[in-house]
Amino acid sequence: MTSSYQLNHSDHLLHVLFDEQQKSLHISDAAINSIAAQLNLPRAQVESVLEFYSFFHRDLRGRFDILFSNCTSCGDLELMHQLCERLHVEAGKTRADGLVSIDQTSCIGMCDQGASMLVNGLTITSLSGEIIDHMAGLIESETPISQWPATWFRIGNNIRKEGLLLASSFKPGAALKSMAKRSSDEILEEITASGLKGRGGAGFATGMKWQFCRDAQSDNRYVICNADEGEPGTFKDRILLNSHADAVFEGMTICGSVIGAKQGYLYLRGEYRYMLEPLKNTLQQRREEGLLGSDILGLGFDFDIEIVIGAGAYICGEESALIESIEEKPGIPRIRPPFPVTQGLWGKPTVVNNVETLVAAARIVLHGHHWFEASGTWQSKGSKLLSVSGDCARPGIYEYAFGTTVQKILDDAGAENVQAVQVGGPAGRLIAAKHFNHCIAFEDIATGGSFMIFDESRDLLEIIHNFARFFAHESCGFCTPCRVGTTLLKNGMHKLCGGHATAHDLDEMKCTAAMVSRRSHCGLGMTAPNPIRDGLNYFPHLFEARLLHQEMEPEFNLDASLEEARKLTHRDDAEAHL
Amino acid sequence: MSNKTITIDDIEVPFEEGQTIMDAALAAEIYIPHLCHKPGLSPHGSCKLCTVDVDGRAVSACTLPAAEGQRIDNNTPALNEVRKTITQMLFIEGNHLCPSCEKSGDCTLQAMAYHLGMLDGHFPQFYPQRELDASHPTLVLDRDRCILCELCVRASREYDGKDVFAISGRNTNRQLIVNSATGRLADSDIETDDMAAHICPVGAILIKDHGYEIPIGRRTFDLHSVAESDLGEIKLSNVRHHDE
Numbered sequence: 001m002t003s004s005y006q007l008n009h010s011d012h013l014l015h016v017l018f019d020e021q022q023k024s025l026h027i028s029d030a031a032i033n034s035i036a037a038q039l040n041l042p043r044a045q046v047e048s049v050l051e052f053y054s055f056f057h058r059d060l061r062g063r064f065d066i067l068f069s070n071c072t073s074c075g076d077l078e079l080m081h082q083l084c085e086r087l088h089v090e091a092g093k094t095r096a097d098g099l100v101s102i103d104q105t106s107c108i109g110m111c112d113q114g115a116s117m118l119v120n121g122l123t124i125t126s127l128s129g130e131i132i133d134h135m136a137g138l139i140e141s142e143t144p145i146s147q148w149p150a151t152w153f154r155i156g157n158n159i160r161k162e163g164l165l166l167a168s169s170f171k172p173g174a175a176l177k178s179m180a181k182r183s184s185d186e187i188l189e190e191i192t193a194s195g196l197k198g199r200g201g202a203g204f205a206t207g208m209k210w211q212f213c214r215d216a217q218s219d220n221r222y223v224i225c226n227a228d229e230g231e232p233g234t235f236k237d238r239i240l241l242n243s244h245a246d247a248v249f250e251g252m253t254i255c256g257s258v259i260g261a262k263q264g265y266l267y268l269r270g271e272y273r274y275m276l277e278p279l280k281n282t283l284q285q286r287r288e289e290g291l292l293g294s295d296i297l298g299l300g301f302d303f304d305i306e307i308v309i310g311a312g313a314y315i316c317g318e319e320s321a322l323i324e325s326i327e328e329k330p331g332i333p334r335i336r337p338p339f340p341v342t343q344g345l346w347g348k349p350t351v352v353n354n355v356e357t358l359v360a361a362a363r364i365v366l367h368g369h370h371w372f373e374a375s376g377t378w379q380s381k382g383s384k385l386l387s388v389s390g391d392c393a394r395p396g397i398y399e400y401a402f403g404t405t406v407q408k409i410l411d412d413a414g415a416e417n418v419q420a421v422q423v424g425g426p427a428g429r430l431i432a433a434k435h436f437n438h439c440i441a442f443e444d445i446a447t448g449g450s451f452m453i454f455d456e457s458r459d460l461l462e463i464i465h466n467f468a469r470f471f472a473h474e475s476c477g478f479c480t481p482c483r484v485g486t487t488l489l490k491n492g493m494h495k496l497c498g499g500h501a502t503a504h505d506l507d508e509m510k511c512t513a514a515m516v517s518r519r520s521h522c523g524l525g526m527t528a529p530n531p532i533r534d535g536l537n538y539f540p541h542l543f544e545a546r547l548l549h550q551e552m553e554p555e556f557n558l559d560a561s562l563e564e565a566r567k568l569t570h571r572d573d574a575e576a577h578l
Numbered sequence: 579m580s581n582k583t584i585t586i587d588d589i590e591v592p593f594e595e596g597q598t599i600m601d602a603a604l605a606a607e608i609y610i611p612h613l614c615h616k617p618g619l620s621p622h623g624s625c626k627l628c629t630v631d632v633d634g635r636a637v638s639a640c641t642l643p644a645a646e647g648q649r650i651d652n653n654t655p656a657l658n659e660v661r662k663t664i665t666q667m668l669f670i671e672g673n674h675l676c677p678s679c680e681k682s683g684d685c686t687l688q689a690m691a692y693h694l695g696m697l698d699g700h701f702p703q704f705y706p707q708r709e710l711d712a713s714h715p716t717l718v719l720d721r722d723r724c725i726l727c728e729l730c731v732r733a734s735r736e737y738d739g740k741d742v743f744a745i746s747g748r749n750t751n752r753q754l755i756v757n758s759a760t761g762r763l764a765d766s767d768i769e770t771d772d773m774a775a776h777i778c779p780v781g782a783i784l785i786k787d788h789g790y791e792i793p794i795g796r797r798t799f800d801l802h803s804v805a806e807s808d809l810g811e812i813k814l815s816n817v818r819h820h821d822e
Contacts, residue, residue, distance in 0.1 A: 033759055044744035044757035051747040313748070330748070335623050335641045477726070477752035480626050484667035487750050488701055515663055518636045519629050 013039060013049055013328035014311050017056050018270075022120065025098075026060045045329065052330035052476075053311035054105065055121070055270050062094050062101035064139050067118040071107030071232045072466050073389035073452055074125075076115035079132050080104065086136035100139050106314055106470055107232035108271040111389030111452070112158045112396045120145060121273045124152045153274070157239050158396030161412065164375050164383040165244075165359055166399050168367075172246040173291045175254060175366040179299060184258045188214070191258075191361055194369035195381035199356035200226060200317070201424060201448030202523075206357055212341040214259040216349035223255045223264040224345065224352045226322055230269055230314040231425030232470060233450030236385035237355040239397050241268075241275055244359055245282045249305055251358025253292065254365055255351055256303040264305040265345070267322050270312050279307060314474035318522055319352040320344075321476065332478045333522035356385055356449070376402035380441040388413045390453035398451075400440060407436040409451065417456045420539070425450035426467035427527035430534035460542055464531045465493040471528035482525030485516035489532055496546055500557050506543055510536060584648040586610075586630075593644040600628060600640040603652070609805040610652050611661050611693065613668075613686060613779055614727035615640040619736055622728055625668070627661050627690065662694040670699045671750060672706065673722035674780075680789050681781030683797030687725060688780075689804035708753060713764035716786050717775055724754045724782040734774035742768045754782065 010016075016039065020031050027035075027050050036043040050056040066083070069075035084091050084102050094101040110116035113125035122145065124131075131152065138148055159166060179187060192207025213221060225248060229237040240248060252264040268276065283305055286292045294302040308326050310316050316325045320334035323345050344350025353361070360382060364372045376382050380402035386409065389395045393414030400409065410418055421431045423440070424447035431438070431445070438444050454463060472490040477483040492509040495501045513529030513536075520526050536543060559578040566576050583590045584599065586608055593602035598621060603610050614625040623641035630639045631651040639652070651657060668687060676682045690696075708721035726745060731754075734742040742763075746755040758765035768775060775783060794800070798807055 029761070042741055042744070042757050043759065043761075044741070044746070044755055047755055047761070048744050048746035051751075315748075330746075335621070335638075337643070472749060475749045477747070477749045479624050480664050480667050483726075483750060483752065484671045484701075487671075487704070488667075491702070511663075515660060519626050519660060519664070521623065521626070521638075 011039060012308055013041065013046065014053070014309065014325070017046075017050055017053075018121075018309070018311060021056055021061075025063065025065070026057050028058075039328075041328070048330050049328065053270075053313050054473075055312040060094055060098060062089075062099055063142070064100045064145075065120055066100065066102045067105040067108075068102070069106070069108045069110065069116050069118075070104040070466070070469075071111060072454075072463050073111035073233050073395075074107060074109070074113065074116045075104070076127065077104065079115050079127050079129065080117075082129060082132050083136060086133065087139060099142065105271075105312060106230065106474060107234075109229055109235040109238050109269070110155070111233050111235055111387060113155060118271065121270070122153060123155060123271070123274050125155055126152075155238075155242075155274070157243060159239065160388070160394050160396040161398040161400070163399030163401060164372070165247075165356075165363060165385065166397070168363065170244065170247045170250075170363070170366075172250070172286065173289060173297065175247075175250050175362040176291060176297050176299070178366050179254070179257070180297070184214075187254065187365060188258050190365055190369050194364045194372040195376075196357065196360055196364060196372065197380070197442060198354055199360065199384070199448070200354035201231075201428070201446060203442045203446055206353065206361060209341055209351055209353070210255060210258050212339075213349045213351045216342045218349050220348045221259050221261040222345040222348055222350040223252050223259070223261045224319075224322065224326070224350060225252050225264065225266040225355055225358055226317065226319060226352050227272070227355050228267050228269045228310055228317040228322055229272075229355070230317045230474075231427060231448055231450050232467075233387060233389055233422065233425050233452040234448060235387045235389075236397055236449045238272060238275075240355050240359055240385070241272065241279060245279055246286070247359040247362045248355055249283065249286055250291070251353070251360075251362040252305055253296065253303050254362060255353065255358065257296075257299065257301045259349070259351060261351075262302050262304070264303060265326055266305060266307045267316070267326060268307055268309045269316075270310040273309060276307065276309060283307070313476075314470075315476045315522075315524055318524060321522075322352065323350065330476070332476050333524075354448075377439070377441050377443070379443045384440055384447070385449055386440070386447070386451045387449050388451045388453070391415060391418070391455035391458065392453050402441045403439050405437055405439050406431060406445070409440070410436065410453065413453065415453045415455070418453055419456045419458060420454050420460060422450070422452040422454070422463075422467075422531070423447050425452070426470055426531055427523070428530065430464075430531055430538065432538040435538075460535065460539055461493070461497055461546060464535045465490075465497045467531040468493040468528075471524070475524060475528070479519075479521035479525065481516045482520040482522075482528065485512050485520075485525070486528050488512050489516070489529060493532065496543065498557065499546060499548065501547055503544075503547060506536065506547070582644075582646045584644050584646070584650060586650045586652050587654070597644050598640055599630065599632070599637075599642050599644050599648070599650060602644045603639065604809065607809050608652070609809055610639045611658075611690060611804070612640055612808070613690060613725065614729065616729055616733075616777065619729065619732045622732070625725070625727055626664055629660060629664075630657065658694055661690075662696050663700070665690050665694055665696055666698075666700045668725050669696075670701045671704045672725065673708070679723065679781045680784055681723070681778075683792075683794050683800045685781060685799070686779035686804060689799035689807075692799070693804045704750065706750065711756065711763045713762040714766075714768070714786075715764070716770045717763060717768065718784050718786055719754070719756070719763050720782050720784065721753055722782075723780045725780055726752055726754070727779060729777045729779060730754070730774045730783055733777045734768070734772065737773040738768075740767055740772070740774070742766045742772075742774055 068080040089095040115127040116125045196206040197203040316331040321331035468490040472486040612628040621640040623638040628639040711719040731743040
């Protein structure tokens with residue numbers, strides 16, 4: 001539209017709210033009004049954004065604001081309780097002296113690094129009981145985070161198996177230089193011929209997406225890199241952004257030149273804030289080397305990239321919700337059609353590609369489609385980065401050609417006595433041992449890259465319960481089936497895991513799961529019931545074993561239902577319990 | 579007249595380019611249940627009452643453009659069962675106490691429940707705690723009854739030329755907020771005559787000092803089903819009383 005729609009990084013509502021949260025430890029009513037005035041936005045927009053993203057708070061948080069991941073792979077809530085006890089603070093509440101607040105958050109993408117947390121937005125991994133004790137001391141003495149042991153903040157790559165993308169080196173600008181004598185038609189043809197499909201999980205043909213966007217009538221277009229890697233158990237984009245950022249940005253730049261976009265955005269999940277500065281530096285370096293900016297490498301096109309950083313909302317990984325988020329709004333998925341390729345960011349044709357897709361695109365332009373096609377299967381060309389975590393000896397990044405079996409991956413990772421594997425994260429599929437001969441491929445088991453292993457020692461129902469809580473928490477709440485249904489499913493799993501469910505409750509969960517899958521507005525709702533559905537299909541005995549087997553089965557836990565009455569009357573004595 | 583058609587429950591329905599399935603259906607006097615849709619305001623697609631199956635695929639009739647040859651299932655027992663479940667979800671996530679609500683009998687949610695044969699909430703109640711805003715001299719905002727349809731949000735923006743309401747928060751914590759410096763309705767620029775003050779399909783936004791002027795039993799949906807009143811053409815021969 002007009003230049004006023006161009007974002008200024010420091011003026012983006014999400015960034016302004018983050019700064020205010022850091023500075024004042026909450027967003028006050030007065031701050032909402034002043035931010036609205038400063039950015040010339042309606043107050044209700046500021047308020048709705050602040051209430052939507054879980055890293056913003058209206059109530060005061062501690063000077064040390066700690067969020068423990070509650071992911072089945074990078075979370076350990078025992079450690080959270082330990083820290084709470086040490087610091088005499090209740091989870092979810094700020095200590096009276098304002099020193100510390102401790103809470104949980106959805107997966108922070110550190111699943112190969114052991115138990116992890118965010119402290120004032122920064123990531124600490126490989127937590128242990130000793131570290132927690134040490135940390136409690138540092139917090140009590142109000143030692144600034146900059147003086148905490150630097151090793152705590154170190155995050156390794158854990159690349160266990162390199163393939164097509166990770167094994168070959170990439171010199172910044174190499175792919176762009178290779179475009180010198182080729183038209184954008186030829187570049188697009190290269191991408192199309194490679195058979196590259198979107199690596200986020202949905203698998204839409206990348207060449208076709210670029211083509212649709214290029215063909216849409218418009219005076220302006222955008223490229224967005226979806227780095228909102230929020231699917232629990234996924235961390236492969238973290239590695240790409242950490243060690244292959246040039247290839248990511250080069251992929252965006254190539255896309256920009258093909259579709260005729262001048263501006264790109266990288267939408268980085270808030271949990272990866274620690275990578276913001278290095279990524280900005282890479283961008284600056286690319287500008288200095290003439291790989292971004294005007295007339296890039298004398299190829300006759302202009303392109304630049306800005307980073308927008310999220311604030312704790314899984315749904316923003318959905319492309320239209322992500323676009324809403326860049327537009328400084330709550331991340332509510334749009335009505336489709338129209339699709340982003342025709343009406344995306346600020347109504348303009350927009351390509352939204354996954355980080356891994358863009359890295360692959362840059363490599364394809366450099367090496368040619370034959371190089372890419374040689375790997376994979378007939379319908380799934382190339383390789384896939386898998387984020388392997390959970391119960392195995394060697395968690396980390398594994399790059400395989402498509403067509404690799406689940407069993408092979410389990411063997412490589414050193415997984416034993418495997419009960420089940422969650423492929424593609426909670427939104428993907430729960431795979432039982434009898435299906436370990438299946439392959440990672442779009443035509444068999446499609447995945448965005450999450451591969452969570454659960455051995456026989458795990459309580460699979462608690463895992464499914466965890467996933468149900470995740471979806472109820474992350475549902476944007478726009479449509480009725482998902483908003484209410486995910487909470488009903490969470491409550492159903494809670495009841496089951498508490499040993500209070502009856503066979504009737506399982507039937508109810510089945511019905512609700514089917515309805516939410518089929519009738520929801522977007523992919524979140526459509527996939528949210530997957531773990532429960534797969535669990536009931538492949539592990540029915542686990543569900544049945546947890547049921548109340550009595551003649552007369554109470555529909556609910558009477559004592560627990562009196563909790564509110566106890567709170568209201570300030571009683572917790574024996575007489576107030578059944 | 580366009581010669582393009584879609585088929586809704588075996589009835590051929592003409593449509594014009596740009597119309598949604600809902601537009602075409604309403605024009606042909608075919609009722610597709612809906613709560614968040616109102617002709618004249620931009621379609622929303624959030625309540626999902628209008629879910630239909632187009633060539634086997636579940637879609638919202640209010641947002642999907644009609645396209646030549648679509649075969650649409652609408653008024654089927656299975657779909658009405660889904661809609662009943664959605665209506666039950668809307669009831670149990672809020673605090674809907676019909677007997678004490680001024681809107682009873684004029685409430686589209688309640689009428690929808692009758693229309694779909696809903697006899698109970700089915701699911702355990704959520705009993706949310708939501709804030710009431712009685713600050714405005716002539717209007718009251720009772721969030722307990724809000725179903726998040728955003729009709730008031732859109733009416734204010736698109737019809738009244740204001741921006742009084744918005745939806746804030748996420749998941750079951752979503753709630754209607756007021757776009758004023760204090761967040762209170764009294765400090766907004768809403769006026770009693772605004773469409774936004776009258777469009778609420780439930781009793782979440784009510785006009786003060788006008789209670790029970792039409793007695794229970796003689797209200798809109800006491801006399802007509804939601805399908806009739808929504809089609810705007812009330813066929814007297816077909817009037818169905820609530821106690822029949």
